[in-house]
Amino acid sequence: MALPASPPSKAPGSLRGQLLRWLILPLVALVALNAVSLYRDALEAADVAYDRSLLASTRALAERVSVRDGKVVANVPYVALDSFETDTLGRIYYKVTGLEGETVSGYEDLPPVPQNVPRSDLYPALVRFYHADYNGEPVRIAALLQPVYDDSMRGIALIQVGETLDARNALSRRILVGTLLRQALLVLAVASLVWFAVRLVLRPLMRLKNEVETRALSDLSNIDEALVHKEVRPLVAAMNGTMARMQDLIASQRRFIADASHQLRTPLAVLKTQAELALRENDAAAMRAIVGSIAGTTDSAIHLANRLLTLARIEHGSGSADMGPVSLAAVASQVGLEMALPAVTRGIDLALEAAEGEDATVNGQELLLHELVANLVDNAIRYTPPGGSVLLCIARHGGGVLLEVQDSGPGIDEAEYDKVFMPFYRAQATLDANPGGTGLGLAIVRDIATMHGATLALAPGAAGLGLKVSVLFPACEAMH
Numbered sequence: 001m002a003l004p005a006s007p008p009s010k011a012p013g014s015l016r017g018q019l020l021r022w023l024i025l026p027l028v029a030l031v032a033l034n035a036v037s038l039y040r041d042a043l044e045a046a047d048v049a050y051d052r053s054l055l056a057s058t059r060a061l062a063e064r065v066s067v068r069d070g071k072v073v074a075n076v077p078y079v080a081l082d083s084f085e086t087d088t089l090g091r092i093y094y095k096v097t098g099l100e101g102e103t104v105s106g107y108e109d110l111p112p113v114p115q116n117v118p119r120s121d122l123y124p125a126l127v128r129f130y131h132a133d134y135n136g137e138p139v140r141i142a143a144l145l146q147p148v149y150d151d152s153m154r155g156i157a158l159i160q161v162g163e164t165l166d167a168r169n170a171l172s173r174r175i176l177v178g179t180l181l182r183q184a185l186l187v188l189a190v191a192s193l194v195w196f197a198v199r200l201v202l203r204p205l206m207r208l209k210n211e212v213e214t215r216a217l218s219d220l221s222n223i224d225e226a227l228v229h230k231e232v233r234p235l236v237a238a239m240n241g242t243m244a245r246m247q248d249l250i251a252s253q254r255r256f257i258a259d260a261s262h263q264l265r266t267p268l269a270v271l272k273t274q275a276e277l278a279l280r281e282n283d284a285a286a287m288r289a290i291v292g293s294i295a296g297t298t299d300s301a302i303h304l305a306n307r308l309l310t311l312a313r314i315e316h317g318s319g320s321a322d323m324g325p326v327s328l329a330a331v332a333s334q335v336g337l338e339m340a341l342p343a344v345t346r347g348i349d350l351a352l353e354a355a356e357g358e359d360a361t362v363n364g365q366e367l368l369l370h371e372l373v374a375n376l377v378d379n380a381i382r383y384t385p386p387g388g389s390v391l392l393c394i395a396r397h398g399g400g401v402l403l404e405v406q407d408s409g410p411g412i413d414e415a416e417y418d419k420v421f422m423p424f425y426r427a428q429a430t431l432d433a434n435p436g437g438t439g440l441g442l443a444i445v446r447d448i449a450t451m452h453g454a455t456l457a458l459a460p461g462a463a464g465l466g467l468k469v470s471v472l473f474p475a476c477e478a479m480h
Helices: 015-062 078-084 166-201 203-213 230-280 284-315 328-345 366-383 428-433 441-451
Strands: 065-068 071-074 092-097 103-106 127-134 137-149 154-164 324-327 349-354 361-364 389-397 400-407 455-460 467-474
Touching (some): 015 092, 015 127, 015 137, 015 154, 015 166, 065 154, 071 103, 154 166, 166 203, 203 230, 324 328, 324 366, 328 349, 328 366, 328 389, 328 400, 361 366, 361 400, 366 389, 366 400, 366 441, 366 467
Parallel strands (some): 349 389
Antiparallel strands (some): 065 071, 092 154, 127 137, 324 361, 389 400, 400 467, 455 467
């Protein structure tokens, strides 16, 4: 059962928009919290100021309370009450209570002091502040305990002065509007600064965008990392690395096309010549011989084309996926069976040596490993004279698996060991032994070995005769 396809990743969107959102939205939240804190502090300061004014009115009224003829009296003229209302938008109510709880003066139904109201510690006076409702309106009341005495008596009178909250509410609204206005202006100013700062900071990225957009299609030179900020330079370095790999890929493709066209031109020209000869030939036997030559040339061209396609596929990374455990001994055995007929036809002894029970598992791609072994064995058979031998050996070596292919052919001069892995290069000894070779076998072997993390080495064969090719693969567990 096929696994469900993962949903496509969502594009991240505008970098400028994200920066503005991540900077301004938290700023707005912080400013809102700050505005609430400032508003509360301002209200507390206003309450303290109004309570101080209310206490002053209460004290002024207390100064007019005295004892006369054994009774508490309050001399509160209208002018005194009018002075209480000079700095307020609301109304003032008062009440003076005597020593026995009787109402001496003022509004008798003014709400009494609740039992749970603590004494204020802000002032050096026995005063309590509390909220109450009076005549359907909320009021703030200050209750002051005032000592009164004369020669015949002494005691504590209660003076209460209350005021409506109109002035306090009006001040609260002014504080709120002022606070919100200042914070809004602050947010607007900061948002403008952030917008200009983000635009200024992103200007190098815009220059980078213009640099890339205005480049010619063939221009794969490096981008100057100094165009952008230090944090973005790794991205530019990665882009430069990608363009360098593209340059190598394009150069490889051009070399491949040039080499392929050069190598294919010869067999195609030969085919054309042979076909023209066949058209002019009237003798059936000669015609048959020419057709046989055409078949041989066609086989050579097919062999060359197949190897070119294999080399191109490997150079472009095809087959590097789907790696897994592969028994190198099983691959070698299969190749031995496939190459048995060509070896017998040429009178060559082809042998396989692999220790039984020995783990020869490597991590790789089975088809490519088959191609590697087949190229080595095919080369060995092609360049070994009749009556010679080819030995294919698989064994554990150190921490890896060793593949060796040894022949009794002409060998290769040690000075040419590094050159024979180049595409289309052919050693002088191989040219003499097999003029029709392609020069691609060892190049294919090298690329497949590199893809599998294997090391490749050449050495003279047994007793200094022929060539021994060794490929050391890391063990399967070492590849994980």
